[in-house]
Structures are given as C-alpha cells and as structure tokens.
Amino acid sequence: MNQSKKRLWYEQPANDWNEALPIGNGRIGGMVFGHIERERIQLNEDSVWYGGPRDRNNPDALTQFPTIREHLENGEIREAEKLAALACTGIPESQRHYEPLGDLRIDFHHEDDVFTNYKRELDLDRGVATIKYMCKDIAYNREVFTSYPDQVMVIRLTASKEKEIAFQLFLDRGKTRNIDDMKAVEPDYLIMDGKTGGENGIHFHTGVKVLVEKGVITSIGNRIIVQEANAVTIILAAATSYRYEQPASQCVKTVLAAEQKSYEQLWETHLQDYQSLFHRMDLNLGKDNRKHDIPTNKRLDLLKEGEEDLDLISTYFHFGRYLLISCSRPDSLPATLQGIWNDQMLPPWDSKYTININTQMNYWPAEVCNLSECHQPLFDHLEKMREQGRKTAQIMYGCRGFTAHHNTDIWGDTAPQDMFIPASIWPLGAAWLSLHLWEHFEYTVDITFLDKAYELMKDAALFFVDYLVETPEGELITPLSVSPENTYLLPNGEKGSLTEGPSMDIQIIYALFSSCIEASKRLNRDHPFRAELTQLKNKLPALKIGKYGQIQEWLVDYEEAEPGHRHISHLFALHPGKQINPRETPEWAIAAKRTLERRLKYGGGHTGWSRAWIINMWARLEEGELAYENVLELLKSSTLPNLFDNHPPFQIDGNFGGTAGIAEMLIQSHANDIHLLPSIPKAWKSGEVKGLKARGGFEIEMKWDNHQLTFLSIYSSHGGDCRIRYNILRKEEYAPYQQEEQIRILHTKEKERYILIEGAEDRFESMERV
Incomplete structure (x- = not known):
C-alpha cells in the first residue's frame, strides 16, 4: 500500500489554532502554524496543570445519603436534588485544570516580502510537519517533529543558498503572571521557568538550544538572534516538578544528550520509533486517489458539497492513529479532552479527563488499531485513581473498593466535579475505566498483565458489592445515580435527573462483574469472590424496552426532556458493551435501532463525539449504510480544517471515536468470533x-x-x-x-x-x- 499519500496539506499558514498542525511525543505537544515571517509553535507539556493534589471528598454525603434516598423513593425529586447539591458536591467543587506550556516564536528576516510556492504539510507516515516556500529564488524549508526516544521537539531550518537564514527566537506565555525567569543563559540557550498557580502548583521549565551551521548567533535579553546561517537545528526540552525534583537540570540533561547527535541521527531515531507503531497497520478504501493534489481543507469542503472522497476517509482514519501515537505513550499521562493540545489557561471543561464517555472513547481505537502500548498511560492513571477512589468510596458512601465520578484530573481526583445534577452524582467512572483493563487482556492475551490488573478490576467491582441495594422485586440497583447527562420528565411535568438504577449503571456493572468473573477463571483464583459476583450479577435487572420500542433509559419509562440528547448512555450494552447483538438478542437489537432513530430524529449526534459513538453503534448493528452516513456527517459537520474533531469547541474524542467506528465497520470480535467486513457500505466496494x-x-x-x-x-x-x-x-x-x-x-x-x-x-x- 502507498505510504506517501498519508498527509494533510494546505496552501496557506494557519489563520487560527484550529488550522494549526499537531505534533507530539506523548508528553510534549506542539501546534505548528506555519507563518512565513512570524512562526508560532504553541507548546504543551502533559503535566503542566494548575495546583497540587487535594482531598475534596464531602464528609456530609454519607450522613445525608439516607435522607436523599428517602426523597427519591417518595418521588420527591426536587427535594432529593437540592439536598444532594449540598451534601454530594466536592469541596471545593472543581478539580485541577490543564494549562498550556507557552509558545515558541521565531521571527524570520527576509530581504523581500514576496513569497511563492507555499506549502504546509503534516506527513502522517513520518510524523513530521513541514513548511516550504520560495523567496527571491531561494527555497526555504522547515521540519518540526517531537522525538519520543530523545524526549525533545526538533526544528530544522534550511535554505537552498548559503547564509540565507536569519531570525530572532523567543519563548512566550501570553499575559500570565506566573513566569519567574525568561532569558538567554547562553548565546545559544534560552529558558522559561515558572510555577502554576494554586497551592503546591507545578514548577515547569523549558529549555531551547539553537545549533547553527556556519552562521552568527548572539543573544540580547530574552531573544536568541541568528544571522547568515546555512542551516539551523533547534532542540526544545520541557520538564516539570510532577516528574522531576529539578526540572531545569532535567532540561539541561535532555538537551545535552540530544545535541550530541546530528540532526540526521535525531531524525532517524524518531522515524524508527514512530514508524514501528504507525506502520503496524494500513487501510485503503478503493483505488481513486485523484484528490491527493487538492489541499485538505478544500477536500473537506468538496465532501460537504456532496462529492465522494474515500481516500479522505482513509486519511481521517490514519490521522486518528497518528494522534493517539502523538499524545499517549508509555510514561506519559493519558490523553485529555484535547489530547495534549490546548492553548487556553482555563480551557473548556478544564481539558482534563471526563470519564462518563470522553476519556474512554479516546482509547477505543488503541487495541483494534494495534497500538496497545498507547493504552498504558490510562492503566497507570487508573492505579493512581484507585488510591483516591478508595477514600471517596469510604467517605461518601461507606463502601469498600474504589469509585470515581464523571471527571478526574492529573492527581487522580475521584470526588464529584462541579455540581451539575445531571452529571456530577454518578459513581460509575472507575467501573467503566476498569473495563479497559479487561479489553487490553482480551486483545493481547497477556496473562501477566491480567494478574496485576485483576486487583484493580476487583476493587472497582467491590464498591458495587456494597453499593447495590435490593428492590422489593428482588433486583439489585444503584440507589443514587444519573443517566449521564440527561433529564427525564415526571407525569406532572417536573424535571429530574437524580434517580435509582438507570440503565447505563446496570449495563456497566453487568460488564464489570462479567469481566471479573472471567478473569478469575482465567487466573484460577479468588473463587469465593467469583461466586459472590455471579450471584449478584444474576439479580441485576434485565434490559427493558420502553413505550416507543426503545431501550429504556431509566428504571421507570419516563419521557425525556431532551429526546435528541448527545449522550446515548442506555446503549452502552450495544457499544462498547457486548450484551446486545443482532444474532443473540435480536429483540434488543431492534430496540437499540429504534433508540438511535429517535435520538437522530430529534437532533442527536450534534456534537462530534456523539456522532462518533453513533457510528460505532450502527456498525455493531451491522447497518453499514447508516454507519457510513454518520461517518460522512462527522466529517461534514464536526471536523475542523486541520481534521480535529469539533464538539464544538475542539475535543479529540470525536477523532478517536471516528477512527474506532471505521475499524468497527471492518472487523468485530466482541461476540466470540471474528466477523470480517460486518458493516461495509456500498461505497466501500473494494x-x-x-x-x-x-x-x-x-x-x-x-x-x-x-x-x-x-x-x-x-x-x-x-x-x-x-x-x-x-x-x-x-x-x-x-x-x-x-x-x-x-x-x-x-x-x-x-x-x-x-x-x-x-x-x-x-x-x-x-x-x-x-
């Protein structure tokens, strides 16, 4: 298959952040704008977060829990939610938020202001962004990549004639006041040093080394000045106190190691590492590549006008794999709502980990797309959450095991986030995340991994052994929760979100208990706990079909306040769960189809990630044409010019969900067999x-x-x-x-x-x- 055509390319620099090109090595990220005279590379380091760890668990939750439950049982929804908003909120309400590292700025000097043959490109096959243009018959070239082995960003500047490269380079962090030092400590070495706000804020440090070939290099103030150079290699390192006691010393050490290598050695090391992951798989939909010579943004516009472009769909798929490799590698933090690419000091939804769908969706392509290593940061973070989640389980609910709500942050915080009743009081976050451990084992059959992961899975399940309550009918349900992030209507017109036993809760617990039971069998251990889970699992309510023929979202068949809601939580059992499939549960599959039809009829899928989830669901139902219809809609309505997913604003989960959905159309292995081409549409003829x-x-x-x-x-x-x-x-x-x-x-x-x-x-x- 042709590797060279996997690219995004444009005829002009980025007008704004949503047109810039992302690069990353899991820990260090950059957004390359490609401006000719004033280049901006917006920088991120995955551990630059505001503030240190805290205990936000509300001790009043446990004492008020019986009263809240009593209000719910009596149908006093408003009273239950008022009390829950006081007793169940985290104190303070919000977790920590992610911040940008800053900007690398390069102001170039050209003797003319007429530029031709401009091209800005992201080469997915090689993991590098390039900018090319002509000025006065001189060809200028920039290459920007981030090396995972060397843990640096590398920028290479060349020209077709000698002594034609001249620029000023500096670091910037906007109008923030938390920069302590920004200067050139040597004529060729620039630093930026600071500390994020809040108690125990994170100390961050950036070091930039400029290596000049045959030119003159000086520094004035916080600028490095290069003149008459033949070629330049810029090496950027970043470190924080989250990982290192002395971030500044670590940057010097990292840069020193990198500058011992030639540019060609840095490049080859990066390329070998990156392609060892990216080249594991390939996809080609059809043989029509006539649009390769059309800029990516224009191809996207043509698609919106109704033109077919199967190759752009393949490119979108590969872009998703590229993003996962670039933002989630061993020893990095997991991918946030924006991967690692964020330019705002207080970003939308804090750019942290929303774990009632979004973080999980980030990792849907990891196993099926042959990137198991990229899954590891999520597992490491789950271990961190376990320590915090045990405290939350005990303090808020008086339960064993560990739990988490609908958000977490760099410190593994598990207390409720904000106080938004439709979302905050939902103790299923750890349970859903723990299912990723089992999924990794299913794909890798790594029994050593399972032996360790089982204890995490068990702890997540143990919480529900204590938390579930029995109904008068003898079924086990969650006593206090929500169906994220939806609202129901009572017959009297009153709205509510807090409830007992919403369908998604039961479906996640069913999947978690099933996984723990099977893991116990594979490991041949923990027989008493296996027997206990088996007994409890058999008492969970079965899926119910509601009055519209849909999978019922709540224990009671309420009307929905928003029938076109972006969350489709009650179809967890279809995807990513395994309870519903067309062959073994045809009645539920028909009801799932009806659920999707209703959501879409009333405007569902209006956010990028929701549309991506819908692709996966239609694929599971083996409805290839409907899955493809939603692939096209994802690209037409929820994709930015640089192919980032648009919630709006940018969220990376739609990219990963879309990539996973395309894979789900090609192969499925959740139902005890490997189903090949289960949901390919007519358009994917070959x-x-x-x-x-x-x-x-x-x-x-x-x-x-x-x-x-x-x-x-x-x-x-x-x-x-x-x-x-x-x-x-x-x-x-x-x-x-x-x-x-x-x-x-x-x-x-x-x-x-x-x-x-x-x-x-x-x-x-x-x-x-x-």
Missing part, C-alpha cells in the same frame, strides 16, 4: 487493510473486491481456536442481504500465520505449509 487486531491475540490482513473477500491472512500470537465469520457472494453483482454467511473454525498454533485458500471448500493453511 479495499484492503492490514494489521487490524481482534480479540484472542489475532492480527488480520484482508482484501476485498465487489464487497467480496478476496484475500485473508491471520496471524495468531498465542495460538488457540479462531472462529471466523465472513460473507461470500453467490451472485455476480452486489446484492445486499443475499450474501451467504460462512463460519470457519481455525485451530491455530502460537506465532503462526494462516491464509485463506479459496475453492469449492474454503480452507485455511499455515503460511509455513503454503
């Missing part, structure tokens, strides 16, 4: 994909033409049986619903690859025997 992962430790490569599978290769990392489901056309032309479904059982050996041999009886053969 294509090829390699490197997709399936549960059970399998890696898939396949090609299809005229909607029919023409090549299939399966690599088995751990051996075992592999159940394959795919369709074979028995007619010459594409005829939906007239395909014949094939199921094959493949008995695999560890680390062996198999290919499908076509014939009268389709069969698999080991590559070693073929």
Whole structure:
C-alpha cells in the first residue's frame, strides 16, 4: 500500500489554532502554524496543570445519603436534588485544570516580502510537519517533529543558498503572571521557568538550544538572534516538578544528550520509533486517489458539497492513529479532552479527563488499531485513581473498593466535579475505566498483565458489592445515580435527573462483574469472590424496552426532556458493551435501532463525539449504510480544517471515536468470533487493510473486491481456536442481504500465520505449509 499519500496539506499558514498542525511525543505537544515571517509553535507539556493534589471528598454525603434516598423513593425529586447539591458536591467543587506550556516564536528576516510556492504539510507516515516556500529564488524549508526516544521537539531550518537564514527566537506565555525567569543563559540557550498557580502548583521549565551551521548567533535579553546561517537545528526540552525534583537540570540533561547527535541521527531515531507503531497497520478504501493534489481543507469542503472522497476517509482514519501515537505513550499521562493540545489557561471543561464517555472513547481505537502500548498511560492513571477512589468510596458512601465520578484530573481526583445534577452524582467512572483493563487482556492475551490488573478490576467491582441495594422485586440497583447527562420528565411535568438504577449503571456493572468473573477463571483464583459476583450479577435487572420500542433509559419509562440528547448512555450494552447483538438478542437489537432513530430524529449526534459513538453503534448493528452516513456527517459537520474533531469547541474524542467506528465497520470480535467486513457500505466496494487486531491475540490482513473477500491472512500470537465469520457472494453483482454467511473454525498454533485458500471448500493453511 502507498505510504506517501498519508498527509494533510494546505496552501496557506494557519489563520487560527484550529488550522494549526499537531505534533507530539506523548508528553510534549506542539501546534505548528506555519507563518512565513512570524512562526508560532504553541507548546504543551502533559503535566503542566494548575495546583497540587487535594482531598475534596464531602464528609456530609454519607450522613445525608439516607435522607436523599428517602426523597427519591417518595418521588420527591426536587427535594432529593437540592439536598444532594449540598451534601454530594466536592469541596471545593472543581478539580485541577490543564494549562498550556507557552509558545515558541521565531521571527524570520527576509530581504523581500514576496513569497511563492507555499506549502504546509503534516506527513502522517513520518510524523513530521513541514513548511516550504520560495523567496527571491531561494527555497526555504522547515521540519518540526517531537522525538519520543530523545524526549525533545526538533526544528530544522534550511535554505537552498548559503547564509540565507536569519531570525530572532523567543519563548512566550501570553499575559500570565506566573513566569519567574525568561532569558538567554547562553548565546545559544534560552529558558522559561515558572510555577502554576494554586497551592503546591507545578514548577515547569523549558529549555531551547539553537545549533547553527556556519552562521552568527548572539543573544540580547530574552531573544536568541541568528544571522547568515546555512542551516539551523533547534532542540526544545520541557520538564516539570510532577516528574522531576529539578526540572531545569532535567532540561539541561535532555538537551545535552540530544545535541550530541546530528540532526540526521535525531531524525532517524524518531522515524524508527514512530514508524514501528504507525506502520503496524494500513487501510485503503478503493483505488481513486485523484484528490491527493487538492489541499485538505478544500477536500473537506468538496465532501460537504456532496462529492465522494474515500481516500479522505482513509486519511481521517490514519490521522486518528497518528494522534493517539502523538499524545499517549508509555510514561506519559493519558490523553485529555484535547489530547495534549490546548492553548487556553482555563480551557473548556478544564481539558482534563471526563470519564462518563470522553476519556474512554479516546482509547477505543488503541487495541483494534494495534497500538496497545498507547493504552498504558490510562492503566497507570487508573492505579493512581484507585488510591483516591478508595477514600471517596469510604467517605461518601461507606463502601469498600474504589469509585470515581464523571471527571478526574492529573492527581487522580475521584470526588464529584462541579455540581451539575445531571452529571456530577454518578459513581460509575472507575467501573467503566476498569473495563479497559479487561479489553487490553482480551486483545493481547497477556496473562501477566491480567494478574496485576485483576486487583484493580476487583476493587472497582467491590464498591458495587456494597453499593447495590435490593428492590422489593428482588433486583439489585444503584440507589443514587444519573443517566449521564440527561433529564427525564415526571407525569406532572417536573424535571429530574437524580434517580435509582438507570440503565447505563446496570449495563456497566453487568460488564464489570462479567469481566471479573472471567478473569478469575482465567487466573484460577479468588473463587469465593467469583461466586459472590455471579450471584449478584444474576439479580441485576434485565434490559427493558420502553413505550416507543426503545431501550429504556431509566428504571421507570419516563419521557425525556431532551429526546435528541448527545449522550446515548442506555446503549452502552450495544457499544462498547457486548450484551446486545443482532444474532443473540435480536429483540434488543431492534430496540437499540429504534433508540438511535429517535435520538437522530430529534437532533442527536450534534456534537462530534456523539456522532462518533453513533457510528460505532450502527456498525455493531451491522447497518453499514447508516454507519457510513454518520461517518460522512462527522466529517461534514464536526471536523475542523486541520481534521480535529469539533464538539464544538475542539475535543479529540470525536477523532478517536471516528477512527474506532471505521475499524468497527471492518472487523468485530466482541461476540466470540471474528466477523470480517460486518458493516461495509456500498461505497466501500473494494479495499484492503492490514494489521487490524481482534480479540484472542489475532492480527488480520484482508482484501476485498465487489464487497467480496478476496484475500485473508491471520496471524495468531498465542495460538488457540479462531472462529471466523465472513460473507461470500453467490451472485455476480452486489446484492445486499443475499450474501451467504460462512463460519470457519481455525485451530491455530502460537506465532503462526494462516491464509485463506479459496475453492469449492474454503480452507485455511499455515503460511509455513503454503
């Protein structure tokens, strides 16, 4: 497959932040604007957050809990919510927020102000942003990348003639007052040092080294000045007290190590590391690449006008993989609402971790897209949350185990965030996040990982062993919660959000108990707890179908105050859960379809991440045309010129959810088999994909033409049986619903690859025997 066409490119510099190009190595991020004379690279370091850790748990929650429950049971919703707003809020209400590191500014000197042949590009295949232009018959070139192995940002400036590079370089942090030092400590080394606000604020430090070839370098004040250079390499390092006792010393150490290498060595080290992840998989939808020579923003405009562009969809998919590699690597923090790319001191929703869908969605593509390592920061953060969540469980609810609400921050804070009744009092955040541990095991079959992860999963489940209460009908429900972030209507017209046993709660707990039970079996341990969970799981309420034929959102079939709400929480059991699927639960699948139709009818999917979730849901229902319709709508209505997702404003979860949705259309492995091409639309008539992962430790490569599978290769990392489901056309032309479904059982050996041999009886053969 052609790697060179995976790019975003533009004919002009970025007009604003939403047009700039993102680069990152998990910890250090940059947004490259590409201005010719006044370049701006907006900087982030993932641990620059306002303030230190705090205990925000409200001790009055436990004492007031019985009264709140009594109000709910008596139908006194308003009284329950008033008391909950006092007793269940965190004190203070808000968690810590993410901040930008600052800006790197480069003011270039050109002897002419006429520029031609401008091109700004993000090369997804190589992980580098480039800016090219001509001035007075001189070709100028900039390359910007962030190296994970060397932990630095590198900027390379070259010109086609000698002595033609001249600029002033400085660091900036806007109008903030928390900069303690900003100066050139050497003619070629510039620093910015400061501390975020609040008690125990984080100390941050940035160091920039300018390496000049054949030029003159001086410094005046807080500017480095370069004149008559042939080429320049700029190395930027950043560190904070979150990781290092002496951030300034760490920056010097990092820069010193990097400058011992040539630019070519820095580049090769970065390229080898980045491509070791990015090249694991590929996707090509069709063979029409005629639009490669059209700028990305114009291609997006043409798509909005109704033109087909399958290759842009492939690019969008690869952009999602690029973003995950760039903002979530081992030893970094997890991807926030904006990945690592944020330019505001007080960003929307604090640019932290919203864990009632958004953080989870960030990691939906991690396993299926062969980027398991990028999942690790979430697991590390969950361990941090466990310590805080045990306190929250005990202080607020008098329960064992650990819990979290709908947000967390750099310190793993688990107390409620803000006081927004439809969202804040929802103790399911840790439970949902813990399911990612099980998902990682399902894809990797890493029993050593599961042995450690099980204790986290168990602690999340243990909270609900204590928290669940029994109804008069003998069912177990959560006594106090919400359906994020929706509101119901009582028959008297009163609105409410606080409730008992909303459907999403029960579905998440069902999935968590199921995962813990299966993990206990795999590890052959903890038999008494397994038996207890099995008993409790059997007492959870079954999914209910409401008066509109929809999956019921609440324990009572209330009317919705907002039928087109962005959250579709009650379909967790469809995706990312596994309770609903068209074959085993057809009645629930029909109700799920009805739920989606109602949401969309009333304006649902109006935020980028919500539209992305809808893609995944339609894919699970094997409704390829509807899934594709929503892929197009995501690009048309919720995608910015630089392909960032637009909530609005920018949130990265829609990018990751969209990438995961496209993968879900190509392969599904949640229902005890590997279903190939379960939801491809008519438009995806032919294509090829390699490197997709399936549960059970399998890696898939396949090609299809005229909607029919023409090549299939399966690599088995751990051996075992592999159940394959795919369709074979028995007619010459594409005829939906007239395909014949094939199921094959493949008995695999560890680390062996198999290919499908076509014939009268389709069969698999080991590559070693073929």
